[in-house]
Every structure is written in structure tokens, then in C-alpha cells.
Amino acid sequence: MRTPLIAGNWKMHKTPREAKAWLAAFQPLLSSTPHDHVDLLLGVPATHLLAMRDDARDLGVALAGQDLSQHDQGAYTGEVSGSMLADAGASHVIVGHSERRAYHAETDAIVAAKVQAARRHGLVAILCIGEQERDRDAGQAENVVLNQLRAALEGLDAWLAHEVVIAYEPVWAIGTGRTATAEDAQAMCAAIRTDLRTRHGNLADEIRILYGGSMNPGNVASLLAQSDIDGGLIGGASLDPEAFLALTQAAQEHAS
Numbered sequence: 001m002r003t004p005l006i007a008g009n010w011k012m013h014k015t016p017r018e019a020k021a022w023l024a025a026f027q028p029l030l031s032s033t034p035h036d037h038v039d040l041l042l043g044v045p046a047t048h049l050l051a052m053r054d055d056a057r058d059l060g061v062a063l064a065g066q067d068l069s070q071h072d073q074g075a076y077t078g079e080v081s082g083s084m085l086a087d088a089g090a091s092h093v094i095v096g097h098s099e100r101r102a103y104h105a106e107t108d109a110i111v112a113a114k115v116q117a118a119r120r121h122g123l124v125a126i127l128c129i130g131e132q133e134r135d136r137d138a139g140q141a142e143n144v145v146l147n148q149l150r151a152a153l154e155g156l157d158a159w160l161a162h163e164v165v166i167a168y169e170p171v172w173a174i175g176t177g178r179t180a181t182a183e184d185a186q187a188m189c190a191a192i193r194t195d196l197r198t199r200h201g202n203l204a205d206e207i208r209i210l211y212g213g214s215m216n217p218g219n220v221a222s223l224l225a226q227s228d229i230d231g232g233l234i235g236g237a238s239l240d241p242e243a244f245l246a247l248t249q250a251a252q253e254h255a256s
């Protein structure tokens with residue numbers, strides 16, 4: 001049984017001070033609710049990691065960067081390396097989010113290099129893949145998603161690949177309030193797992209596959225009820241501690 005992972009993606013929201021206030025508000029909510037069957041994580045701006053590290057650790061909430069450089073160090077003004085994230089308290093890093101692909105021209109090759117950089121620095125990569133609406137309309141959604149998957153894991157040691165988390169995020173569902181149906185999300189996550197199995201054998205059963213795209217307290221239960229959906233990557237609803245708690249509770253109920 002894969003432990004569900006409820007992962008927030010705060011994107012470019014909140015200051016470090018507001019992040020600490022979020023944790024302070026979440027603490028009493030979480031402590032009064034069973035959550036031993038759920039893993040919790042917040043993907044936050046790199047500037048927030050040090051400020052959040054101790055309080056997050058006390059709560060048992062892991063921290064993730066939202067991006068990293070494919071390079072280990074050097075003359076790359078503005079970039080943040082995997083070792084910087086790890087040293088500042090991140091255990092994970094989001095890689096290849098559709099907003100990075102769209103607004104920062106991240107190609108499959110760059111995403112693959114970033115997955116490798118994450119692994120070099122001991123960070124679990126949360127690899128985001130997902131089709132555009134036009135791909136789905138053209139009946140190409142699965143092709144697009146599996147091509148992104150294969151490209152991103154290319155060259156990664158088969159044993160390391162199972163330490164990656166996959167986030168299936170249909171681009172048209174991100175931040176739009178439109179969620180994929182539970183059946184469509186399950187079908188894609190099952191296709192991803194089948195593809196992983198062809199290259200990684202039974203390790204595929206250990207890899208967590210998240211759904212992302214307007215997941216919220218109202219739709220989380222039906223998504224988690226799907227056999228190949230092991231949690232969520234949640235943007236908007238993760239900004240509110242009470243909504244994040246509701247997602248946590250749904251995952252706990254599902255797993256226990």
C-alpha cells in the first residue's frame with residue numbers, strides 16, 4: 001500500500017512571515033486530527049525554506065522547492081541549486097511544472113537534467129507531466145503525457161527512478177476550477193504506472209502518482225478512491241490551512 005501524499009504547491013504566494021503564520025495556524029488543526037496514514041508536504045519559494053524548516057519539521061510536514069537549476073553551481077545568476085535547497089531544509093523539489101514549461105521555456109531535456117540534478121543532491125523530484133486541452137481534444141493526451149514521462153526519466157538509473165514522485169497535472173485543469181473526472185484521471189495515472197512497469201518492473205508499484213489540477217476538499221475523496229491515484233499536488237486549496245487540513249483528513253480516511 002502506497003502512503004498517500006498530500007503536497008501543496010504555493011507557487012508565488014505568501015512571504016516567509018506569512019508562511020510561518022500558516023504553519024502556526026495549521027499546527028492546532030493538525031494536532032487534533034489523526035494523520036498517521038498520510039505524508040504531508042509543502043512546495044514553497046526557496047526564500048521560505050529556512051524560515052519554515054524547524055516548525056515544519058515539528059509538524060512532520062516535508063518541504064519542497066518549486067524548481068532547481070540543472071547545474072550544481074556556477075555563474076547562473078538568479079538560479080537555485082539542489083544543494084542549496086537541501087541545505088535550507090527541502091527534502092523534495094517540484095520539477096517540470098507546466099508553469100515552468102510554459103513561462104520559462106523548460107524543454108523535456110531541461111526537465112530531465114533537473115530530475116538528475118535533484119537526485120544528485122538527494123532530493124526527491126516531484127515530476128510534473130500533463131497534456132494541454134488541445135492534446136486531449138485531438139485524442140493525444142496519453143501520448144503527450146507518456147512522452148513527457150519517458151523523456152524526463154531518460155538516463156536516470158532505474159533504481160533511482162523509483163524515488164521520484166509523478167504528478168499528473170492536465171494543464172487545462174490547473175488553477176481553472178475544472179478538474180479531470182476521477183475516471184479520466186485514473187485512466188491516465190494507470191497508463192503512467194503501466195509505462196513505468198515496462199522499464200522499472202515491480203518498482204512501479206512503489207512509485208507514487210499524484211493528481212493535480214483544481215483538487216479541493218470537495219473532489220479529493222473521489223480522486224483518491226481511484227486505485228492509481230496516490231495523493232495530490234494542490235495549488236489554490238493549499239494556501240488555506242483549513243482546506244489543507246480537509247485534504248489531509250480525506251487522505252487519512254482513504255488510507256485507514
Ligand code: PGA
Nearest residue numbers: 174175213214234235236
Ligand atoms: P491548482 O494548482 O490546484 O491551483 O489547480 C495545481 C498545481 O499547479 O500544481
